[in-house]
Amino acid sequence: MDRAPGLSVRAKLTLSYAGFLMLAGVLLLVAMWLYLVNSLPNVTTIIGGTLDRSALLRGFVPAAAAVMAFLLVFGLAGGWVLAGRVLAPLNRITDATRLATTGTLSHRVRLGGRKDEFSELADAFDVMLARLEAHVAEQQRFAANASHELRTPLAVSKTLLDVARADPDRDTGELIDRLHAVNTRAIDLTEALLLVSRTEQRAFTRERVDLSLMAEEAAETLLPIAERRGVTIETRGDITPTNGSPALLLQLVTNLVHNAIVHNLPEGGTVWVTTGVRPETVVLTVENTGETVTPELASTLTEPFRRGTERVHTDHAGVGLGLAIVKTITQAHDGTLTLTPRSAGGIRVTVELPATAAHSTTP
Structure with a gap:
């Protein structure tokens, strides 16, 4: 399916982590601002002098901006790393899927670690690959054997016809009987192959x-x-x-x-x-x-x-x-x-x- 280009899952997770961290920082700074505005008196006596609340509030704004800038950079960098670690198992499954599309079915994800959603997905994918590999191998053997079995009656028929051509005086009755037997066997084999094919597709009414x-x-x-x-x-x-x-x-x-x-x-x-x-x-x-x-x-x-x-x-x-x-x-x-x-x-x-x-x- 053709899709329009978009952000990767890793980028989306990074922005989500950074956005959540920024939101938490904003809420924390707003809470501190409200505390300073509502709790501190206009002039507070401290050791060595006095502290003006207006000056404190004016100094809080650039400090808060610096903190938010730090949180943004830290959130993007940390989110990118965390998203990469979280999505690493998914990348392995994706690589195995790409290999499978090329016809390589012997590859397995074999994801280690404890049980979680990714390990369950990887295990299910490995089981699917194993079944596909066995099914393809079985179909290849079936096709090879079917070709061999179908070639045998055709080769026998050709031999009988060649013998009849080389010896026109040969008894045609015996030749016809043998050709009939060989042809019947080929028809039976073809009908059996068709029955197997239809049955595997489950194209029947129960x-x-x-x-x-x-x-x-x-x-x-x-x-x-x-x-x-x-x-x-x-x-x-x-x-x-x-x-x-x-x-x-x-x-x-x-x-x-x-x-x-x-x-x-x-x-x-x-x-x-x-x-x-x-x-x-x-x-x-x-x-x-x-x-x-x-x-x-x-x-x-x-x-x-x-x-x-x-x-x-x-x-x-x-x-x-x-x-x-x-x-x-x-x-x-x-x-x-x-x-x-x-x-x-x-x-x-x-x-x-x-x-x-x-x-x-x-x-």
Whole structure:
């Protein structure tokens, strides 16, 4: 915003300090003047002679003027120094802000001293810079990974077309099937990226949603996939009302249940989908059987395009955004997402969302 030039805050504080000091001096001198006028007699006998009140009053005026001149100079100089010391923390915050506008987010104010308004502002600014730095780094990784993931199907398509051009007698049916699979994967990845982008912007209307109904719908929709893989789905729990986007929350539950099905035991696996109510939140838990997952791996599975090596080479590798989408939808609904390895194998995923103002706690 363009602004007209004006006095700096330091100059304004200096003038304020000096003005206050001058006002105090004037009041003090006026009080002394009134005292001399009203209390002293016309002629006062002192040791060694007499003192004329008129002469005393005439001598008081130049002395008062000298005192006021001294107070003015002292007030301006002292006010300038004091204002500089008071505003020093603000100058550090301003310098850090200028650095941040250039793209340097690693700088921190790190203001020392005891707690006051400036230290609280500096601490809040440092927290904001840390979050911005983490967010920018995450977005950069996301962009790099997305570029790599999108380049792969395009490169495969180009290779298939080059092979077909070099060998006109090659079976076109097989080529079309492979191109269709690669193109479908690219479309799925693009749609997932768009969903992540829209969800992060929170461009959706909130409605009353029952997560238990979402869990039942997701389980019913994915039942054919579970049956083909020999996986049993068990759903149970309470009515869990929350506010949010029905479409996004259904996508969240569907992604969790789908992941739990395809990343399970080769046969005879189980998926448990449970909903519950807490004093201020509602909880959705999806856990499955499967291979042992380390805590280190579990902590990274919500990163975009992150897949365990044992998952990438299966026909259900996906686009690597399933849990990343779940995390984004959870955050957009002001909730928390927790991944915990099960001691018997598999993983437990817990989504906790704010409950509606009035909810039922009936089992």
